[in-house]
Amino acid sequence: MNNRPFILKGNINIQDPDQYIIGKIIKNKNVEEKESYIQVLDNKNINLYQKGYKGYIFEKKPQNIELDRINYCYEIENYETLLNYDVVEIINNKNIRVLYRDDSEDNAIVVTNQCNSNCIMCPDADSIRNTKENPSIKKILEHIRCIPDDTEHITITGGEPGILKENLITILKECKEYLPNTDFLLLSNGRVFSNTEFVDKIKENIPLNTRIAIPVYSDSEKIHDEIIRVKGGFKQTIVGIKKLLERDIDVEIRIVVLKKNYNYLENIAKFIVKEIPKVKMVNIMALEMTGNAYKNREKVWIGFEKVSKNIHQACLILLKAGIITNLYNFPLCNINQSLFSIAHKSITDYKIKYKEECNKCKVKEKCGGFFNSTINVKDIKVKPII
Numbered sequence: 001m002n003n004r005p006f007i008l009k010g011n012i013n014i015q016d017p018d019q020y021i022i023g024k025i026i027k028n029k030n031v032e033e034k035e036s037y038i039q040v041l042d043n044k045n046i047n048l049y050q051k052g053y054k055g056y057i058f059e060k061k062p063q064n065i066e067l068d069r070i071n072y073c074y075e076i077e078n079y080e081t082l083l084n085y086d087v088v089e090i091i092n093n094k095n096i097r098v099l100y101r102d103d104s105e106d107n108a109i110v111v112t113n114q115c116n117s118n119c120i121m122c123p124d125a126d127s128i129r130n131t132k133e134n135p136s137i138k139k140i141l142e143h144i145r146c147i148p149d150d151t152e153h154i155t156i157t158g159g160e161p162g163i164l165k166e167n168l169i170t171i172l173k174e175c176k177e178y179l180p181n182t183d184f185l186l187l188s189n190g191r192v193f194s195n196t197e198f199v200d201k202i203k204e205n206i207p208l209n210t211r212i213a214i215p216v217y218s219d220s221e222k223i224h225d226e227i228i229r230v231k232g233g234f235k236q237t238i239v240g241i242k243k244l245l246e247r248d249i250d251v252e253i254r255i256v257v258l259k260k261n262y263n264y265l266e267n268i269a270k271f272i273v274k275e276i277p278k279v280k281m282v283n284i285m286a287l288e289m290t291g292n293a294y295k296n297r298e299k300v301w302i303g304f305e306k307v308s309k310n311i312h313q314a315c316l317i318l319l320k321a322g323i324i325t326n327l328y329n330f331p332l333c334n335i336n337q338s339l340f341s342i343a344h345k346s347i348t349d350y351k352i353k354y355k356e357e358c359n360k361c362k363v364k365e366k367c368g369g370f371f372n373s374t375i376n377v378k379d380i381k382v383k384p385i386i
Ligand code: SF4
Pocket: 331, 332, 333, 334, 354, 355, 357, 358, 361, 362, 363, 364, 365, 367, 368, 369, 370, 382, 383, 384, 385
């Protein structure tokens, strides 16, 4: 089910002294381990009510159930969109937040909003990254324990997860223990891995199927540091990547293409081949024009048509060196046709935009379009393939 709401509002009554509960959804039936589930009952199935669940979501306020000692919600808008094994956080007097969607392959655990860099094209705004309302480690661990252990993929993201230091280790340990069959993608700017003691602890505790995705914006220290707005950041990132590779931890390099680096994509590719050839893959990505990227749009935006040739050259260098290379977030009509097989439909469904002309394009089904935020910055030129 696409476009399910992440926030549901209604009447919420939580008894917990922390004023929240996190649990798994079970709809109109009963399960054994009630204490980790939230039972959802519509009016027709109210007779299935049993004591012992962590919480309840009722269609209407029930008349014949003693409500004094339970956590319960009722008259929740869109409550029918919840699915079995979704994970939700119910916040007293506020709302229900969907933390994990059981029908999605794109679930993430956001471990912090804060970051030790301040990239000019960060899709988050400063206000989000500076918020003090980060999820507590207790909540993150509860969230992890509720995720079904047959989940194929989870992304761990921030902000910068690395700034949690010991807490990141605890999170990774929990993932390793509770989700041994899951593939993890950890998004990081890589700077914290320049610390040998920390990277050793990461090696010890990271789930086996984890790849760490780290951006390299330039082969030049000056340009990379200007983009992340931290002096010395480039050195830390490259040292961090090398330390991870030395410990056989999979690393994916991300190159986000923007005005400051699009002319140097070939150089970045050559740098990767020479300095860090053991990386698992390189993903070249188009900007998402929200947050800082939107604020700094004059400095960062570069038209797809201008970057096409440089992307082609960079891909050839990487592919010739045997490095798996992918393109993300680029409309197909703006890249060389020989690269179609490595271009992915990567934009989350509710963020995708196509133009009217796209309807006559014969590759629309395969094309990922572009971010809806991009259209707010520039009127994208598309060239339907017919
Ligand atoms: S015309 Fe539209 S659908 Fe076709 S490749 Fe371009 S963006 Fe994609």
